[in-house]
Amino acid sequence: MNEQRQIRFWVIVFVLCGSSITVLLAVFAIQDYIDHFYLPDEVVQGLAPYDRTIRAGGFVVLNSIKHSEDELSVEFQLTDMKDSTFLVRYTGLLPSLFREGQGTTVKGKLGVDGVFRAREVNAKHDENYVPPELKTLTE
Incomplete structure (x- = not known):
């Protein structure tokens, strides 16, 4: 050369x-800064990583919301409306549209005990809205 x-x-x-x-x-x-989204069946099957910030979504199980005595901590279950359900713990004010049977996404960390510790809870904004990640569950 x-x-x-x-x-x-x-x-x-x-x-x-x-x-x-x-x-x-x-x-x-x-x-x-990248948060991966997981459906309830993926969380239950152990496909979601532990102790890493992720997003998960599903529908709030009827009669599963339990407020603690201090009224800031709450536990509820998310489901895919089939057979997968997991427990979510959250401390803070819930969105005003948060209620049982509604589509919800949570952001936080999944513990090795299988309990999702949410830092953020998002509820759908009207009766027709379904988050894009949850559309496959309703079809």
């Missing part, structure tokens, strides 16, 4: 290496 081609080759190699390193660093940096 002549000298000019060799210089061009090494410039291309360094640019590709630099780009690869930049992409890898970006992926590792945003990895903590």
Whole structure:
């Protein structure tokens, strides 16, 4: 190879290496901000990771909402309307539209005991709305 081609080759190699390193660093940096969504059957089957922030959704089981004595902690169960149900614990104010039988998504961490500890609870906003992730459950 002549000298000019060799210089061009090494410039291309360094640019590709630099780009690869930049992409890898970006992926590792945003990895903590990506929340994967899981349906109740995936949570029950153990497909959802433990002690990592995830989102899960389903329908609130009838007669499953239990408020604690301090009125800020609440437990309820989410289901896929088939045979998969899991327990959710949440401390905070629930959305005003949150009620039994409604579609709900929760964000938090799944414990090794199978209890989902939610940091955030979202309820649907009207009688016709179904979150995109839950549309497969209603069909």
